[in-house]
Amino acid sequence: MKGRPRRLFVWPHELSESGVLGINHRNLAFIQESNPRALYPRVDNKTITKGICHAHGIPVPETYGVIRRYGDVRRLLEILGDRSEFVVKPASGAAGRGIIVIARRKGTDYETPSGRVITMGDLQYHLSTTLSGLYSLGGQVDSAIIEQRIIMHPTMERIAVGGTPDVRVILYRNVPVMAMVRLPTIQSEGRANLHQGAAAAAVHLATGRTFGGVCNNRMISRHPDTGELIGGLEIPGWREVLASSMKLADALDMGYIGVDFVVDAKVGPVVLEANARPGLAIQVAHRIGLLPRLKLIDSMPREALQGARRWDLLPRLAGDDGHAVAANPVL
Amino acid sequence: MIGFVLLGGLLLGLRYRSLREIDTARQESFWRLTYNVSFEATTDPTSATSQKTQVLLAQPFNTRHCEVLADEKPPWNSIHPELTFKRRIGSFTRTRDILISTAHPKKYLVTATFDLRLSPEEDASREPRLEGLSGDARSFFMRSEEFIPVNSPQVQAAIDELPEDQRVTDAELAQAIFDHCANIESPATGEPLDTVNEALATKSGSPLARARAMVAMCRASRLPARLVTGFEIKQQAAAKPRVWVEVFINQRWEPYDPEFGYTRSLPMNYLPVRRGGDRIVTDEPTKLTKDLQPTFSIVRLPPSERLLRVDELHPRRILDLNRLPFPMHDVLSILLLLPFGALITAFIRNVIGIQTFGTFAPALLAMSFIYADLTSGIMVLLVVLAVGLVGRSLLERLRLLMVPRLSIILTLVILCVVFGFSILYYFFPRITADAVLLPMVILTILIERFHVTVEEDGLVFALQLAVGTVVVAILCYAVLAWKEVGEFVLTYPEAHFFTIAAFILLGRYAGYRMTELWRFRDLVESTETTR
Numbered sequence: 086m087k088g089r090p091r092r093l094f095v096w097p098h099e100l101s102e103s104g105v106l107g108i109n110h111r112n113l114a115f116i117q118e119s120n121p122r123a124l125y126p127r128v129d130n131k132t133i134t135k136g137i138c139h140a141h142g143i144p145v146p147e148t149y150g151v152i153r154r155y156g157d158v159r160r161l162l163e164i165l166g167d168r169s170e171f172v173v174k175p176a177s178g179a180a181g182r183g184i185i186v187i188a189r190r191k192g193t194d195y196e197t198p199s200g201r202v203i204t205m206g207d208l209q210y211h212l213s214t215t216l217s218g219l220y221s222l223g224g225q226v227d228s229a230i231i232e233q234r235i236i237m238h239p240t241m242e243r244i245a246v247g248g249t250p251d252v253r254v255i256l257y258r259n260v261p262v263m264a265m266v267r268l269p270t271i272q273s274e275g276r277a278n279l280h281q282g283a284a285a286a287a288v289h290l291a292t293g294r295t296f297g298g299v300c301n302n303r304m305i306s307r308h309p310d311t312g313e314l315i316g317g318l319e320i321p322g323w324r325e326v327l328a329s330s331m332k333l334a335d336a337l338d339m340g341y342i343g344v345d346f347v348v349d350a351k352v353g354p355v356v357l358e359a360n361a362r363p364g365l366a367i368q369v370a371h372r373i374g375l376l377p378r379l380k381l382i383d384s385m386p387r388e389a390l391q392g393a394r395r396w397d398l399l400p401r402l403a404g405d406d407g408h409a410v411a412a413n414p415v416l
Numbered sequence: 417m418i419g420f421v422l423l424g425g426l427l428l429g430l431r432y433r434s435l436r437e438i439d440t441a442r443q444e445s446f447w448r449l450t451y452n453v454s455f456e457a458t459t460d461p462t463s464a465t466s467q468k469t470q471v472l473l474a475q476p477f478n479t480r481h482c483e484v485l486a487d488e489k490p491p492w493n494s495i496h497p498e499l500t501f502k503r504r505i506g507s508f509t510r511t512r513d514i515l516i517s518t519a520h521p522k523k524y525l526v527t528a529t530f531d532l533r534l535s536p537e538e539d540a541s542r543e544p545r546l547e548g549l550s551g552d553a554r555s556f557f558m559r560s561e562e563f564i565p566v567n568s569p570q571v572q573a574a575i576d577e578l579p580e581d582q583r584v585t586d587a588e589l590a591q592a593i594f595d596h597c598a599n600i601e602s603p604a605t606g607e608p609l610d611t612v613n614e615a616l617a618t619k620s621g622s623p624l625a626r627a628r629a630m631v632a633m634c635r636a637s638r639l640p641a642r643l644v645t646g647f648e649i650k651q652q653a654a655a656k657p658r659v660w661v662e663v664f665i666n667q668r669w670e671p672y673d674p675e676f677g678y679t680r681s682l683p684m685n686y687l688p689v690r691r692g693g694d695r696i697v698t699d700e701p702t703k704l705t706k707d708l709q710p711t712f713s714i715v716r717l718p719p720s721e722r723l724l725r726v727d728e729l730h731p732r733r734i735l736d737l738n739r740l741p742f743p744m745h746d747v748l749s750i751l752l753l754l755p756f757g758a759l760i761t762a763f764i765r766n767v768i769g770i771q772t773f774g775t776f777a778p779a780l781l782a783m784s785f786i787y788a789d790l791t792s793g794i795m796v797l798l799v800v801l802a803v804g805l806v807g808r809s810l811l812e813r814l815r816l817l818m819v820p821r822l823s824i825i826l827t828l829v830i831l832c833v834v835f836g837f838s839i840l841y842y843f844f845p846r847i848t849a850d851a852v853l854l855p856m857v858i859l860t861i862l863i864e865r866f867h868v869t870v871e872e873d874g875l876v877f878a879l880q881l882a883v884g885t886v887v888v889a890i891l892c893y894a895v896l897a898w899k900e901v902g903e904f905v906l907t908y909p910e911a912h913f914f915t916i917a918a919f920i921l922l923g924r925y926a927g928y929r930m931t932e933l934w935r936f937r938d939l940v941e942s943t944e945t946t947r
Contacts, residue, residue, distance in 0.1 A: 094933040095940040107765055107928040114926060120633050240799040281877070369938055 119340020
């Protein structure tokens with residue numbers, strides 16, 4: 086790649102030859118086709134998602150309490166008890182908005198992992214603004230979830246900067262088609278959202294090993310802040326990630342979703358949330374478009390997309406049988 | 417989508433037709449041309465057999481602009497049972513005569529009326545089709561007549577006077593003859609003469625003499641030509657027939673009026689009645705009448721009831737937005753233009769891929785720029801941005817819920833804008849309040865979104881959105897400020913069926929956005945290198 090002048094743009098036919106899925110195509114052919122609007126609350130509201138996970142035995146972070154009314158804000162201390170680490174997040178938040186992670190107590194105040202001091206007043210104000218809908222998708226009245234803080238798995242520490250990496254699996258018709266691990270950066274201010282400047286490494290579907298990488302829509306192979314190689318990492322509990330994602334997809338009844346996990350040091354992979362409009366930058370991380378994989382699934386008989394038979398599909402989707410996709414670990 | 421296009425086209429066509437109908441109805445006019453002919457029939461003393469007295473009344477021709485309205489009844493009217501009426505068409509001239517004949521010597525009175533519709537709309541199908549001139553017809557229109565002395569020396573002398581270089585084409589020749597005859601003036605004193613030879617020799621003569629001279633000169637120059645007698649349609653109790661000339665050039669009869677100077681195209685109110693003669697009513701060739709006295713009148717008829725009632729209140733007129741009082745037009749047309757703004761926004765978002773705050777914010781912003789002018793709009797924008805940003809960061813410390821906080825910012829912005837307006841008014845007393853009200857409300861809402869985006873997605877992303885919004889808003893402004901487009905949609909609101917069709921087309925666009933060609937560029941290069 087070196088020595089070649091970088092092109093500013095490419096032609097549409099080149100993109101379609103690479104199998105790249107565009108936003109319009111995704112919205113029309115996949116999101117609108119397979120995700121009925123009536124089911125959106127299942128993924129948009131985290132309390133509902135968590136309820137579904139509980140009902141199907143999918144591991145999630147333990148919920149300490151849900152604050153639904155302004156009156157409950159004063160009950161915060163009651164809910165927290167003497168816990169010194171927890172997470173406050175809006176139930177309908179999008180793109181990591183409005184999430185506060187508390188790592189330890191500092192007298193009567195709290196402190197984030199990065200050391201920012203947060204007073205009880207700050208926390209209550211944050212809860213009130215959350216309830217008033219500041220962080221919710223459409224600005225409508227929201228509720229706040231107080232839940233277990235996930236302790237990062239040691240494997241991930243090498244590539245984590247100022248936040249917890251999460252693993253996203255994109256499923257089409259309940260079959261995982263692509264996965265990545267999203268890495269917070271300084272630019273993303275600790276959040277794992279690619280459009281805010283976070284980085285990501287592709288995860289090989291069959292092996293759970295990372296390769297490739299993307300940051301700000303450009304291909305990378307090293308972490309933009311630390312320079313650490315992001316490929317060649319094995320996601321701990323990869324089979325559990327896949328199993329949970331398929332179970333959740335079955336339960337949600339939506340055809341095109343992204344499921345986000347964090348890998349807890351003790352519990353293993355837990356579901357953070359599901360997303361009905363997963364982004365497309367994952368294709369850059371994989372150096373390959375999504376379309377061939379989606380078409381492969383559409384070409385499969387119905388039975389092959391159900392139950393345990395789906396596992397057999399994964400190596401084919403990842404391109405291990407020699408066609409469709411060129412997996413290229415440690416680029 | 418095709419349904420919407422068809423429906424839009426159909427409704428647009430219907431409205432266009434009805435508007436056009438009213439428009440032509442407004443311009444057209446109805447006239448009644450009346451002939452009053454009195455004559456005394458006589459018998460020919462020289463003839464042994466009793467010959468009938470004959471009078472010919474020429475009926476008006478249809479022209480491009482004027483239509484003789486056909487009636488069931490014959491146009492003539494007479495109380496005398498002794499008269500017989502027949503229609504006759506001249507073989508070469510196509511003049512449509514009414515032939516009145518009688519064998520009883522007696523005084524008669526005959527009237528004939530023709531209703532005419534005059535309209536600026538041209539309808540060429542009413543005119544006789546182009547046809548060549550047969551040899552007989554050609555010699556008919558080249559012949560020498562009693563008052564058209566083709567072979568007279570004066571005519572030949574006049575032709576010799578014409579400049580040589582102007583006789584190359586028939587049109588040039590006819591023009592030269594026309595110029596020559598149009599210069600014949602009415603004499604300063606005394607009755608003008610109708611005769612050609614005198615007119616050409618003395619350069620003075622009556623209008624009829626000019627027309628006859630032109631016909632004679634044309635015929636002498638081998639151009640078929642004829643006199644045309646008719647009327648100028650206008651209100652006149654005693655209408656005097658007018659005489660002009662037609663010359664056969666390039667396979668068609670071209671009119672020339674040496675009296676008023678029109679050539680090759682006549683005013684639309686010229687109505688030819690007799691071709692090949694200078695009388696509307698004549699007793700030729702028998703000449704068996706005494707005191708043949710035709711008088712003519714032209715009166716204007718009232719316009720159609722439909723036109724006079726066009727302003728009448730009728731439920732159907734709800735569909736006509738132009739009838740609303742004029743001050744509403746601006747507001748209505750801006751409202752009707754908003755879908756175009758949304759169309760631009762949708763196109764830029766879905767096809768080009770520039771992100772904006774919200775779907776309608778750019779169009780609304782553009783609308784606020786229209787209420788204000790662009791400069792004061794942008795000034796208000798800057799004030800609102802500055803006050804909003806400063807106010808929000810100050811308020812952050814107060815820890816308020818979103819709605820009250822937004823309301824405080826709104827209050828602050830209003831105070832600033834109101835006093836800013838007051839300051840502006842101090843310097844420029846002509847500024848209007850319209851300029852600030854609407855933009856302010858729209859911008860205050862935008863400022864909140866801007867600030868939330870700054871907080872959650874970073875300043876860079878928020879600025880990207882803001883720039884995108886302003887760019888799209890300016891594009892929308894360019895369309896919304898286009899007055900002709902506004903007037904068009906106000907007259908033809910059905911045009912929005914096409915807008916809907918365009919939205920459907922955009923809504924089905926599954927291709928790449930232009931920004932994706934940039935965004936995913938690495939992917940193409942990587943597949944190239946890995947292969």
